[in-house]
Amino acid sequence: MCKVIAIANQKGGVGKTTTAVNLGIGLARKGKKVLLIDADPQGSMTVSLGYDHPDELEVTLSTVMLKILNDGNDCEISVEEGILHHAEGVDLMPANLELSALEVYLVNAIARESILKLYVNAVRAKYDYIIIDCMPSLGMMTINALTAADSVLIPVQTAYLPVNGLQQLISTINKVKRQLNRKLKIEGIVMTMVDFRTVYARDIFEKIHLTYSDSVGTFETYIPISVKAAETSAEGKSIFEHCGSGKVAIAYGELTKELLEHEGE
Numbered sequence: 001m002c003k004v005i006a007i008a009n010q011k012g013g014v015g016k017t018t019t020a021v022n023l024g025i026g027l028a029r030k031g032k033k034v035l036l037i038d039a040d041p042q043g044s045m046t047v048s049l050g051y052d053h054p055d056e057l058e059v060t061l062s063t064v065m066l067k068i069l070n071d072g073n074d075c076e077i078s079v080e081e082g083i084l085h086h087a088e089g090v091d092l093m094p095a096n097l098e099l100s101a102l103e104v105y106l107v108n109a110i111a112r113e114s115i116l117k118l119y120v121n122a123v124r125a126k127y128d129y130i131i132i133d134c135m136p137s138l139g140m141m142t143i144n145a146l147t148a149a150d151s152v153l154i155p156v157q158t159a160y161l162p163v164n165g166l167q168q169l170i171s172t173i174n175k176v177k178r179q180l181n182r183k184l185k186i187e188g189i190v191m192t193m194v195d196f197r198t199v200y201a202r203d204i205f206e207k208i209h210l211t212y213s214d215s216v217g218t219f220e221t222y223i224p225i226s227v228k229a230a231e232t233s234a235e236g237k238s239i240f241e242h243c244g245s246g247k248v249a250i251a252y253g254e255l256t257k258e259l260l261e262h263e264g265e
């Protein structure tokens with residue numbers, strides 16, 4: 001059975017794309033069939049998988065979502081439509097700037113929160129995992145991702161205390177759960193770009209564990225800060241290919257295992 005995971009945090013630059021890509025490829029390396037969906041008009045996931053000019057792609061997420069918007073339940077989506085196949089064994093539904101226009105268009109649409117879900121439902125039989133990289137906002141695209149997902153994984157950067165932002169995100173998730181997607185769960189918080197050399201980061205790390213490990217859930221695995229990880233986004237490949245023996249590759253390998261343990265694997 002396919003599991004759909006949204007990687008969400010309305011704060012920008014906290015490691016959503018890096019986590020989505022490396023968790024997705026981590027799962028593919030464990031033999032899982034994985035689809036990555038870029039739900040961010042910046043197209044960061046598309047670029048970080050080596051598609052350097054997302055604006056030149058003919059079919060992207062906005063194309064298929066627009067088709068669904070126009071044709072409703074009668075819409076026939078081919079499972080292969082717009083899908084790119086990455087050398088490291090994952091599929092990608094890319095995104096580009098057109099997704100911004102689509103988000104504006106969504107605001108007045110019927111069943112506007114469920115358009116991405118209709119797409120996900122059309123393709124999910126083919127995959128074990130679908131991972132959605134959300135944009136840094138709590139707007140209509142993120143609500144669509146939360147409505148389509150089975151769970152949300154929340155990357156949090158330990159460089160500042162994110163209490164207000166996290167509370168807002170958790171309350172949005174709870175609202176979606178009550179009104180649009182009763183089965184939605186929080187997979188857990190993953191701390192990213194952790195730099196234990198600073199007292200500040202150690203302090204935030206402990207506070208997040210204390211505040212959220214019982215209520216929301218925190219992953220035991222954390223992702224350390226590393227120049228190698230920062231370099232990977234320009235390489236078009238995963239951290240496993242770029243620096244397989246490094247601490248960030250090891251951490252994403254552990255995160256993948258921890259996620260699989262959530263499924264009892």
Ligand SMILES: Nc1ncnc2c1ncn2[C@@H]1O[C@H](COP(=O)(O)OP(=O)(O)OP(=O)(O)O)[C@@H](O)[C@H]1O
Nearest residue numbers: 012013014015016017018136224225226229230233
């Ligand atoms: N473990 C890490 N160590 C060092 N740099 C990292 C690490 N993880 C991610 N980065 C870098 O931090 C920046 C932000 O990461 P990323 O793009 O994954 O965040 P994001 O939350 O998806 O951003 P946005 O909100 O803009 O979509 C990128 O330049 C990325 O290469």
